[in-house]
Amino acid sequence: MRVYADNAATTQMSEAALAAMLPCLREEYGNPSSLHSLGQKAAEILWDSREKVAACIGASPKEIYFTSGGSEADNQAIISAARIGAEKGKRHIVSTSFEHHAVLHTLKALEKAGFEVELLPVGEIGNITPDQVEAAIRPDTCLVTVMYANNEIGSVLPVSEIGAICRDKGVLFHTDAVQAAGHLPIDVSAQNIDLLSLSAHKFHGPKGVGVLYARRGVRLTNVINGGAQERGKRAGTENVAGIAGMAAALEEAVSRLDENAAKVTRLRDRLIEGLSQIPCSILNGDPIKRLPGNVSFCFEGIEGESLLLLLDAKGICASSGSACTSGSLDPSHVLLAIGRPHEIAHGSLRLSLSELNTDEDVDLILAEVPRVVEYLRSISPLWQERR
Amino acid sequence: MALYSETVMDHFMNPRNVGSLEDADGVGRVGNAKCGDIMKMYLKIRDNVIEDVKFETFGCGSAIASSSMATEMVKGKTIDEALAVTNKDVVAALGGLPDYKLHCSVLAEESIKSAVKNYYDRNGIAYDPKDFPEEDEDSCRMV
Numbered sequence: 001m002r003v004y005a006d007n008a009a010t011t012q013m014s015e016a017a018l019a020a021m022l023p024c025l026r027e028e029y030g031n032p033s034s035l036h037s038l039g040q041k042a043a044e045i046l047w048d049s050r051e052k053v054a055a056c057i058g059a060s061p062k063e064i065y066f067t068s069g070g071s072e073a074d075n076q077a078i079i080s081a082a083r084i085g086a087e088k089g090k091r092h093i094v095s096t097s098f099e100h101h102a103v104l105h106t107l108k109a110l111e112k113a114g115f116e117v118e119l120l121p122v123g124e125i126g127n128i129t130p131d132q133v134e135a136a137i138r139p140d141t142c143l144v145t146v147m148y149a150n151n152e153i154g155s156v157l158p159v160s161e162i163g164a165i166c167r168d169k170g171v172l173f174h175t176d177a178v179q180a181a182g183h184l185p186i187d188v189s190a191q192n193i194d195l196l197s198l199s200a201h202k203f204h205g206p207k208g209v210g211v212l213y214a215r216r217g218v219r220l221t222n223v224i225n226g227g228a229q230e231r232g233k234r235a236g237t238e239n240v241a242g243i244a245g246m247a248a249a250l251e252e253a254v255s256r257l258d259e260n261a262a263k264v265t266r267l268r269d270r271l272i273e274g275l276s277q278i279p280c281s282i283l284n285g286d287p288i289k290r291l292p293g294n295v296s297f298c299f300e301g302i303e304g305e306s307l308l309l310l311l312d313a314k315g316i317c318a319s320s321g322s323a324c325t326s327g328s329l330d331p332s333h334v335l336l337a338i339g340r341p342h343e344i345a346h347g348s349l350r351l352s353l354s355e356l357n358t359d360e361d362v363d364l365i366l367a368e369v370p371r372v373v374e375y376l377r378s379i380s381p382l383w384q385e386r387r
Numbered sequence: 388m389a390l391y392s393e394t395v396m397d398h399f400m401n402p403r404n405v406g407s408l409e410d411a412d413g414v415g416r417v418g419n420a421k422c423g424d425i426m427k428m429y430l431k432i433r434d435n436v437i438e439d440v441k442f443e444t445f446g447c448g449s450a451i452a453s454s455s456m457a458t459e460m461v462k463g464k465t466i467d468e469a470l471a472v473t474n475k476d477v478v479a480a481l482g483g484l485p486d487y488k489l490h491c492s493v494l495a496e497e498s499i500k501s502a503v504k505n506y507y508d509r510n511g512i513a514y515d516p517k518d519f520p521e522e523d524e525d526s527c528r529m530v
Contacts (some may be wrong), residue, residue, distance in 0.1 A: 301445065303423055306399070309448045324488075342422075343421055346423040379406075381426075382445040384443060
């Protein structure tokens with residue numbers, strides 16, 4: 001038996017996505033920029049996908065820019081907003097300390113280029129308030145970029161309220177919605193979102209494709225220069241199959257959003273309740289405003305990589321924010337941002353569910369995780385000394 | 388490609404000599420919690436020979452495997468033979484480690500040396516401190 005509980009990393013492709021992709025890979029292989037009928041058929045698929053994606057997030061098709069994924073969309077959104085700001089002499093950017101690296105590293109690069117970046121603290125619970133954003137906005141603020149939901153600890157942020165504040169203050173608002181799209185409702189106009197990033201493979205679409213939504217009137221700066229694809233804002237022959245697969249996956253995810261969220265939330269809460277019984281365990285992230293599928297814990301006295309390897313041997317695929325799993329010296333910046341000490345952050349476990357998971361999956365996880373944690377503690381000097 | 392060699396996985400999944408020795412003659416502890424790995428080595432020594440050895444490790448798969456392999460490499464050996472075991476020997480015996488995991492083998496070597504040093508200290512045996520690792524490191528190391 002294999003239990004896949006790493007859906008925040010990537011998801012299994014849906015049949016709908018696969019069915020939409022296969023014709024593009026076989027008979028409809030034209031280049032959408034070609035004038036002949038085969039090319040125009042591909043252009044039709046592209047437009048159709050653009051309309052579908054736009055409808056899923058409350059945008060209009062011309063506000064949709066296809067990218068290689070969430071990271072590219074984040075880069076382009078932030079770079080574009082920074083350029084617009086710089087032209088008006090505004091060089092202050094507000095964000096949070098637990099954004100994805102696609103956002104944080106882009107901001108770091110802008111800092112070197114003379115921008116001032118303010119990262120709002122996310123507190124022990126791992127969330128921010130709209131008031132924090134309002135207080136941070138200055139006359140020279142050109143961008144607020146705040147993620148919709150955190151990829152590691154699952155907190156869902158108050159993006160609608162933040163959007164309203166930004167619109168009121170005349171500041172561009174970008175949200176990295178990679179973990180939210182297909183899982184939480186998105187309506188860019190009602191939520192006053194100017195720029196939004198999403199990635200197909202987080203909602204049962206293919207890898208290597210994503211979307212940057214940019215509200216009409218928000219001028220994009222190219223990250224990839226070349227041909228006139230994507231209205232001149234993103235060069236390169238379009239990944240037609242990937243885009244078609246993404247549109248089909250997103251359409252399906254959005255049409256079943258409430259039903260899936262209810263199912264996944266119930267499984268999630270079973271896991272959280274069960275794993276909370278483990279002594280010296282602590283839930284990471286907002287316990288209430290939380291992604292339906294996210295379960296994140298720290299277990300004292302153990303290290304995450306060995307936990308993952310032992311769970312993998314039991315057929316459970318999960319992830320961790322320990323340093324060893326990242327190949328760096330420090331554990332996850334997200335866990336450090338919510339104040340977990342290094343030694344606790346090393347013992348983190350993230351289980352991320354989708355609607356494909358079952359109660360049997362949860363049963364297996366609840367049987368194996370406590371056993372593995374207990375075993376690792378039994379051989380851990382840190383745990384032995386603590387007792 | 389697998390993350391670890393078969394030998395590493397074997398020593399991780401079925402670690403040898405895991406546990407502690409109540410009546411150890413020397414105990415070594417290296418690494419720190421902040422960096423995410425601690426190794427503790429217990430030695431039972433008679434007539435200059437390591438009669439028994441046990442370890443406890445907080446750390447990743449390669450840290451546990453490195454400690455396990457190190458105990459096998461010193462068990463039944465003289466103290467001098469045990470002190471001659473280097474991290475490279477541990478890596479070779481494990482069939483290799485990923486570059487960013489090499490520090491685990493260093494900790495394994497140092498945990499043995501640290502336990503021997505503790506044995507020397509307890510028994511008033513003279514030694515050159517240069518031959519032994521410094522204690523209480525503050526900064527984490529990759530290698």
